Amino acid sequence: MSSTLLEVTRASHEEVERLERLIVKDLQSEPPSARDRLYQSHRVRNMIEQITETTNKLVEIYEDKDNARKDEIAALGGQTATGTNVFSAFYDRLKEIREYHRRHPAARVVDTYDEFEQLLKEEPQIEFSGEEAFGRYLDLHELYNDYLNSKFGERIEYTAYLDVFTQPHKIPRKLKFMRQYRGYLQKLLEYLVYCFERTEPLQDLDRIFSKVTSEFEEQWTSGNVEGWESEGQENGHAPHEYNVIDLDKYSTVEDLIGDVEVGPEKLKKALAALGLKTGGTVKQRAERLFLTKHTPLDKLDRKHFAKGQHGSEQNGVVPTPLSGEDAKEIALMEAKVTKLCDLLDETIVRTKENVVKKQALTYEEMEAEREEEEVQAESESDDEDQQIYNPLKLPMGWDGKPIPYWLYKLHGLGQEFKCEICGNYSYWGRRAYERHFKEWRHQHGMRCLGIPNTKNFNEITSIEEAKQLWERIQEKQGLNKWRPDLEEEYEDQEGNIYNKKTYTDLQRQGLI
Incomplete structure (x- = not known):
């Protein structure tokens, strides 16, 4: 019944409001531990994301780019191509609702409150390595x-x-x-x-x-x-850390060669710092260095670089000056x-x-821990080899041994409960019996009977009792009760529609 656009809009607003209330309710409770606090934060984060997603859908509906919402409102108002007929639109809608309930006689109002309440109990899946210890440390x-x-x-x-x-x-x-x-x-x-x-x-x-x-x-x-x-670094050229010669002071290669302070060794160091070839005459070195004054290194021809420098540069080994944006x-x-x-x-x-703290452990302490683990492993293996003595046939506990007899009596594990809906399956103990009403076996049995597995049917294990209760619920909801005085329709000569009671009264009064 929520296929209409207006119903989707209403349901979305309701979902947003419920999630907002759940966020407030969750944040009002103080988590007892750091782990619970982290779970709470992730739950709230997930609900905020759901609100955002639902709100975005609502915005698209209200923008109504395809005029679907506008057409639906017009149809509810009875506006058609031939004119406005409110009664026709009303009865068409009534017919659609009745047809839906005729096809789905077991339809009922679904209370989503419990479903939303489950969000407050869930533990979100958060990936942490052992080194990180649930977010307390970093693993670097x-x-x-x-x-x-x-x-x-x-x-x-x-x-x-x-x-x-x-x-x-x-x-x-x-x-x-x-x-x-x-x-x-x-x-x-x-x-x-x-x-x-x-x-x-x-x-x-x-x-x-x-x-x-x-x-x-x-x-x-x-x-x-x-x-x-x-x-x-400026303008994408080589930074000064690389360049031991300030080229801005020279306008030509001859000026660079003519400077007394610049000699072959200084030229060689400057070229080596840039990864360029250092061989050749003084003039060739000066010309090669002078190219970097107006041309960034990444724009230079590869032939000017020393052998192996270009390949190493691609592997990230040799420092390569980057552009200003980089x-x-x-x-x-x-x-x-x-x-x-x-x-x-x-x-x-x-x-x-x-x-x-880990590094502070001495060698002796580490050896002691290792020996303790070995002794514990040997004792566990010896216990497994021994035959388990269980004359009372008590259930096994988490450690693979029979549980204590007092615990067996406390939980009533000697008491048997049979459920006819589950195929006469036996449940031992009151706790297992109460829990089975929500498990798959009982749900499957109720589904085969065509009965919804709601809280009304808790503690009912007989098929006959379940059927009788379902019939009473249907009668109370008015799903199977035929009321001819109110639902049987009559039409007069002018085409007006009345139910049986109203039609009989008007006929008795001579108005029809």
Whole structure:
């Protein structure tokens, strides 16, 4: 019955309102533990996403680009191509409703309250590795290995790396012009974003990054970005760290050669810093270096580079000056990494403490733990080899041994309950008997009888009793009761429709 567009609109508004109430109800309860608090945040996040999705659908309906809503409202008002006929539209709609209930005699109003209440009890699936310990720590071992195996990294301990990765601005700028560094920075940013979204699902990361970007643009324009001050790379040419000779002082190659301070060795160092060939005469070296004054390195012909430098550059080994836009992109990623490290500062501190705690274990303590595990494993294997003595045939517990007899009596596991609807299946204990009304076996039996498995049929295990109760419910709802005085229709000579009672009264009064 919810196929009409107006009914879909009403149901969507109702869903949004229910979700809003559930969010308020969930946030009013204080979670007892950090894990429950995280579950609560993810539940609220999921409900917010559902509200957003449903609201977007409502916006599309109200925009009514295909005029479907407008046509439906007009049809309800009886507007047709031949004119307006309100009564015809009303009876057509009434006929449609009756036809629906004739095809679905067991139709009933579905209470979605219980379904929505289940959202407050669910535990969202959140992926955490063992090292992360449910979001308490960071797992940076893979990034730590990338850092050690790179040209820009240092040979440091993992605990020291936990301080280094939060300060990308301290890495020398000449080492940032590597493809390898860009790849490392992208992986670091992706991991921090992934970690932040799992541990802080209610935070608006897009808004945080938008603020970071706007502040970065202002600092970049003024040349005040930390680690990227304005004396660095300009206009996409080589940065001054690479160039030991200031080419702006010379207008021609002859001026460069004629400078007393510039000799063969200084030219060679300048070319080597740029990855260019260092051989040839002084004039050839000067001409090769002078090309970089007006041409970025990535635009130069490959023949000017030293052998093997171009291939190494593609692999990210040799520092290669980037364009201004590339440098800006790297600097922006560093700003985002720094911001996320500030937001995850508490988690980073806990990670350092956890690593130090693990390293503090002595060799003797580690050996003691290993021996204890071996003894426990041997005892478990010995217990499995022994034959289990169970003369009372008690049920087995979680440890593979018979449960205590007092527990057996407490839960009434010696009491048998049979259910005819489940095919005379036996349930032992009151708890299992009450639980089986919601399980698949009982639901299948009720479905075969054509009876909905609602709370009204709890504690009913007889097929005959279930059928009698279903008939009483149908009579109470008025689904099978025929009322000729109200539902039998008569038509007079003018085409007016009346029910039997009204038609008889009018005929008795001589009005028809």
